[in-house]
Each structure stands twice: as structure tokens, then as C-alpha cells.
Amino acid sequence: MRKLSLHLAILIAAFLAMPSMAQSQQAAPPFWNEIEAFKQQDSVQMPPENAILFVGSSSIRMWKNLQEMFPKHTLINRGFGGSNLLDLERYLNDIVFPYQPKQIVIYSGENDIASDTVQAQEVLERFQSVFQQIRGKMPQVPVVFVSIKPSPSRIKYNPIIVEANELIKQYLKTQPKTKYADVYTPMLRANGKPKPEIFIQDSLHMNQQGYQIWQKKITPYLIK
Template identity: 75%
Template sequence: MKKLVTLFVILCVALLIPPAVQAQQSTPPFWSEIREFKQQDSAQMPPANAILFVGSSSVRMWKNLQEMFPKHTVINRGFGGSNLLDLQRYLNDIVFPYQPKQIVIYSGENDIASDTVQAPEVLNRFKTVFEQIRREMPQVPIAFVSIKPSPSRLKYKPIIEEANQLICAYLKKQTKARYVDVYSKMMLPNGRPKPQIFIQDSLHMNQQGYQIWKKEITPYLIK
């Protein structure tokens, strides 16, 4: 009898929730962007053996990515304000299908900005992503772009620096793995981020910022 009452209460609560809200609750973060990628792929699949850039909005907003790396074929799969958990969730959708010859990852900044994650957890999340890619694609080189020093997130500077150090140390022990230091190149001698390389939100970069990324990433790309 108690089970029937409990089931009745659950059904009543479910009926009170509007369908639109139910759909939102059941849809994982950034699914609309992932679905759009999949629709694009169904119309025209990107070439295999390209270099895949994946991660958060700093990748998503790199609109001239191919132009900046004219000697390489690149795919941009940055999405939303995603974190490492989001990247892990969508590996089967926007990483594995492309058969890339190399993967460049920028993620982790939004994990820290959530105010709930410390540097060791960022490392653990990255390791999970890295190891899942390794199991599926053991021979594909992976490059991690260090978490950048955004002026609007200056209060997280100690956590960002520790997370970068932990990930760098971890990657040094792995094969076919590289750590790309953009963090130090985006800093002034006084230990603050260069303001001129960011747009008005003091979070995302302008072309001066992306030029720094280009310079630091290029030596690590497979020809």
C-alpha cells in the first residue's frame, strides 16, 4: 500500500511540472550545440586525419582557427562555457568520430570558476578525459593548452597556477602528450594578465591573445 501511495505522489508531481521544464531537466548541458555539430557532420563530415581543437568558449570563439594554421587541416569543436566534465560527456560525439591525427584541448578554466573545484580535482577531471581518449585512440597525440589568466578571474590565480603545474607534471609522464604554456606568455612582469589581449568582458581574448596562442601552439602541431 505504501508503495502505491508513493507512486501516486510521484506521478502527481510529474504531472505538475510543465513539459518544457521536464525537457530542460532531462537535456544535458550544451546539448543543443553538440546536436548542431552532429547535424553539420551528417551534411558534410570533416576530413579524417585533421587536428581537432576541442574545449570551452576560448576555442569556440576562435573563429579564424583554420586561417591561423594554414599549413594544417583543423577542426574546431569548442562549445559553450563547457568544463572538463562536459568534454568527457561528449567525447563520443565530438572527438572520437573524427579520427583526428592530433587533439588539442583547452578546458579547466570553467571548472575552477564554478567556485566548487580545487586544482587536484581539475587534474583528476583532466586525467579522466585523457585516459578515455587514450583507451579509444592510443596512438593519437594530445596537447593541453594551459589554463589562461583571465583578468575577470584573477581571484582564481593560485588555483589556476596549481592546476597548470599538476597537469604539466602529469603530461610529462605520458607518451605522445604535450603541455603548451600560454599562461606565462599572457602575463605582465607584475604578475597580472595583459589587459590589451582581452575583449571587454576581460575573459575572452581578442586577436592579440589568439596570436599568442598561435605562436605557442604551432611548434607542437604535427605536420
């Protein structure tokens, strides 16, 4: 009888614990596991200080030969998930500030627009929030913003993308130690439509031809 009661008590305790465990998992913010993986890597070997930090969404994450394409620079790649500017802001303390980079290159904003809930002005405001927090912690660190690209699968958002790019470009003109790298224009054909040959099958992410365009447009802005 005692064994039965003990087993019953254990089962009840396990059952009661299940909701809290599920809630704990549900409470984890987006891309938490990726950020934790970065932090685990850092605990084993911290990237060098005074490197150039590339950060943002999957177009950065999937740039697997990033370092090879900029051989004269020491780089850190911290692109994650299909993140947006809110996600980047959430993790500044985890994957930006700890590295003490000498320069930060940001690609983010496309997924904000693709959510169907955000217009160009809000993209600007989200970027401003990220930028101002970086400036607050690292006032002398130069920042490069890579313009939001024209993805064939997201062609319907082009008017918002064009407006958001222009708003961010004009804002950066008012901020010292900033550059705006226009990758949007060279990714278009003469008819104004995205070049399909520079994208992989999903018509969203780039192949090596696409990244070569980015390399050409970003290189002049990197600190030597």
C-alpha cells in the same frame, strides 16, 4: 455534448503531457543544443579524417579564424559553450571520437575552477579522466593540453590556476605522445598580472592579440 467532452479530453491530455515535455527539456545536459548542431553539420558534411581537432571551452569556440592562423594544417574546431572538463568528457563520443583525428588540442579547466567548487587536484583528476578515455579509444593519437589562461576577470583564481597547470604539466610528462603548451606565462605582464590589452571587454575572452600568443605557443607542437 460529445464535442465538449472531446475538447475537454484533448485539453486534459495536453495538460498531462506538459510536465513530461518540461521534464524532457530539463533533462537535457548542458550544451546539448550546440552538440546537436555539430552533429547536424556532420550529417551534411563530415569533417575530413586525420585532421587536428581543437576542442574545449569558449576560448576555442570563439577562435573564429583558427584555420587561417594555422594554414599548413587541416583543423576541426569543436569548442562549445562555456564548457568544463566534465562537459568535454560527456561529449567525447559525439565530438571527438567520430572524427578520427590525428591529433587533439584541448583547452578546458578554466570554467571548472571558476565554478568556485573545484580545487586544482580535482581539475587534474577531471583532466585525467578525459585523457584516459581518449587514450583508451585512440592510444596513438597525440594530445596537446593548452594551459589554463590568466583571465583578468578571474584574477582571484590565479593560485588555483597556477597549481592546476603545474599538476597537469607534471602528469603529461609521464604520458607518451603528449605536449603541454604554456600560454599562461606569455599572457602576463612583467608585474605578473594579465595583459589587459589582449582581452575583449569582458576581460575573459581574447582578442586577436591574445590568439596570436596562442598561435605562437601551439604551433611548434602541431603535427605537420
